Amino acid sequence: MTVVPKFNKSPWVVHFNCNSCNGCDIEFLACLTPLYDLERFGILHVGNPKHADVLVVTGSVNHRNARVLKNVYDQMPDPKVVVAMGVCASTGGIFADGYNVLGGVDKVIPVDVFVPGCPARPEAMIDGVLKGAQVLQAKHSGKTPLAEKHVLTRTPTPVDAPAVLEKGASHA
Amino acid sequence: MIRRNTIPFGPQHPVLPEPIQLHLVMENEKIIQALPAVGYIHRGLEKIAEKKDYIQDVYLAERICGICSFMHSQNYCQGIEELMKVQIPDRAKYLRVIWAETHRIHSHLLILGLLADAFGFENLFMRLWKVREQILNIMEKTTGARVILGVCAIGGVKRDITPELSEYILRELEAVEKQLPELMDSLLKDYSVKQRLIGVGVLPKDKAHELGAVGPVARASGLRMDLRETGYAAYGDLDFKMVVGEAGDCYDRTMVRVKELYTSLDLIRAALKRMPQGPISVAVKGSPPADEVLARIEQPRGELNFYIRGNGTRNLERFRVRTPTFANLPALLHQLTGCELADVPVIAICIDPCVSCTER
Numbered sequence: 001m002t003v004v005p006k007f008n009k010s011p012w013v014v015h016f017n018c019n020s021c022n023g024c025d026i027e028f029l030a031c032l033t034p035l036y037d038l039e040r041f042g043i044l045h046v047g048n049p050k051h052a053d054v055l056v057v058t059g060s061v062n063h064r065n066a067r068v069l070k071n072v073y074d075q076m077p078d079p080k081v082v083v084a085m086g087v088c089a090s091t092g093g094i095f096a097d098g099y100n101v102l103g104g105v106d107k108v109i110p111v112d113v114f115v116p117g118c119p120a121r122p123e124a125m126i127d128g129v130l131k132g133a134q135v136l137q138a139k140h141s142g143k144t145p146l147a148e149k150h151v152l153t154r155t156p157t158p159v160d161a162p163a164v165l166e167k168g169a170s171h172a
Numbered sequence: 173m174i175r176r177n178t179i180p181f182g183p184q185h186p187v188l189p190e191p192i193q194l195h196l197v198m199e200n201e202k203i204i205q206a207l208p209a210v211g212y213i214h215r216g217l218e219k220i221a222e223k224k225d226y227i228q229d230v231y232l233a234e235r236i237c238g239i240c241s242f243m244h245s246q247n248y249c250q251g252i253e254e255l256m257k258v259q260i261p262d263r264a265k266y267l268r269v270i271w272a273e274t275h276r277i278h279s280h281l282l283i284l285g286l287l288a289d290a291f292g293f294e295n296l297f298m299r300l301w302k303v304r305e306q307i308l309n310i311m312e313k314t315t316g317a318r319v320i321l322g323v324c325a326i327g328g329v330k331r332d333i334t335p336e337l338s339e340y341i342l343r344e345l346e347a348v349e350k351q352l353p354e355l356m357d358s359l360l361k362d363y364s365v366k367q368r369l370i371g372v373g374v375l376p377k378d379k380a381h382e383l384g385a386v387g388p389v390a391r392a393s394g395l396r397m398d399l400r401e402t403g404y405a406a407y408g409d410l411d412f413k414m415v416v417g418e419a420g421d422c423y424d425r426t427m428v429r430v431k432e433l434y435t436s437l438d439l440i441r442a443a444l445k446r447m448p449q450g451p452i453s454v455a456v457k458g459s460p461p462a463d464e465v466l467a468r469i470e471q472p473r474g475e476l477n478f479y480i481r482g483n484g485t486r487n488l489e490r491f492r493v494r495t496p497t498f499a500n501l502p503a504l505l506h507q508l509t510g511c512e513l514a515d516v517p518v519i520a521i522c523i524d525p526c527v528s529c530t531e532r
Contacts, residue, residue, distance in 0.1 A: 023238025033301035098216035
């Protein structure tokens with residue numbers, strides 16, 4: 001059984017902290033360190049979105065960082081995969097009621113893999129990134145992504161994300 | 173010819189996993205002004221806290237920051253207990269100290285690792301984080317979670333440490349302590365590391381006081397400020413010795429953190445030894461009265477303040493958070509002024525910034 005799908009490039013990961021409490025971020029960093037060691041799958045953590053295939057997002061989206069997230073996403077070359085780490089990135093989590101929180105990452109960019117947990121455990125994160133690698137391979141060979149359409153369990157705020165993106169661009 | 177230009181540092185940058193943004197006004201290679209831009213991870217937490225039940229707020233307070241999560245919930249619980257005049261059992265106080273100090277060790281190892289990464293010593297980063305995993309194992313074994321523990325509750329704690337677990341903790345601490353000298357020597361005695369840290373980002377004692385620095389940043393400048401000396405929780409019964417530096421540069425800040433690792437190890441051992449038998453929590457009934465309280469605690473990064481005001485219902489009237497990184501930001505901006513661009517990551521890491529705390 002091959003864990004990482006055959007692909008002509010190792011899936012490189014860029015991490016973006018959207019609106020997170022740091023819990024998922026330090027757990028994701030822990031994935032890269034010797035005990036969990038994501039690099040054994042050829043997965044490298046890079047700082048530049050232009051080098052990356054997989055975008056790992058932690059935390060929910062708010063009015064201020066929606067534009068930054070969209071920027072990071074747009075800079076990545078196609079095909080690309082987005083992995084939403086933790087409940088905040090999936091639905092807004094405990095902060096979904098916040099007056100400036102838009103909700104999950106999928107309000108702004110398309111998400112392929114959702115990883116549950118508060119914070120998600122490193123094992124779950126590794127699984128999420130590897131699932132992302134499979135989606136990446138499917139996208140690369142022109143197939144439809146493997147991830148099923150996710151249904152939000154709650155709708156956090158009625159704010160329309162595109163409107164916020166435009167508003168964010170004006171005071172940049 | 174002097175050319176002036178502005179370099180945006182962040183919000184997405186590889187130094188820190190957090191989106192802190194600094195506009196650096198440069199004259200050639202020198203920074204003449206640093207302007208912070210915040211709000212990227214503002215979650216409106218204080219307002220959410222007013223909507224939720226005061227018992228649910230324990231979990232919310234825990235998620236102010238994932239790195240020092242236990243201390244946030246501890247501070248919140250201590251505040252509410254003071255407000256509602258609840259006396260918690262002595263054993264709970266000791267258990268709180270044990271988990272708070274394991275959090276301090278993991279937080280200090282984390283930031284020392286990130287510091288090593290910031291000046292390009294990746295091997296040291298990996299090895300420090302490997303040691304950190306053993307501390308996380310202690311937390312997982314005693315509470316069931318690695319980062320956000322969820323064991324602190326109003327009126328005490330939710331889980332006990334059995335004698336077997338206590339022995340396990342002592343064994344693990346022994347193993348951690350054995351590995352520390354080698355790693356800390358690479359941080360404090362290595363020639364290249366010293367070149368990157370000594371004399372960088374100097375914050376003199378009077379300036380540290382004037383700018384209101386807290387925690388290791390203030391202590392490295394020679395200010396004797398550590399709330400653990402006030403003896404909250406069980407610190408009064410344990411022999412706590414404050415670590416103070418003098419030079420106020422990045423090297424001293426690193427040294428203070430390294431020495432605090434050993435202090436925390438000793439505190440956990442002493443707490444495990446002197447912990448009295450008895451219940452671990454008391455039942456709390458009613459609601460916080462219409463009164464106010466200022467709860468303070470020493471976090472890995474410095475003094476953490478919670479202002480809590482009740483109104484006699486189950487919801488709080490106001491919950492205000494002042495975190496240590498917020499207090500240290502003026503000190504950071506002072507240190508950045510006049511430094512070289514290449515030193516920015518090291519100086520920024522050395523105040524141990526926690527942007528999630530700051531922006532809430």
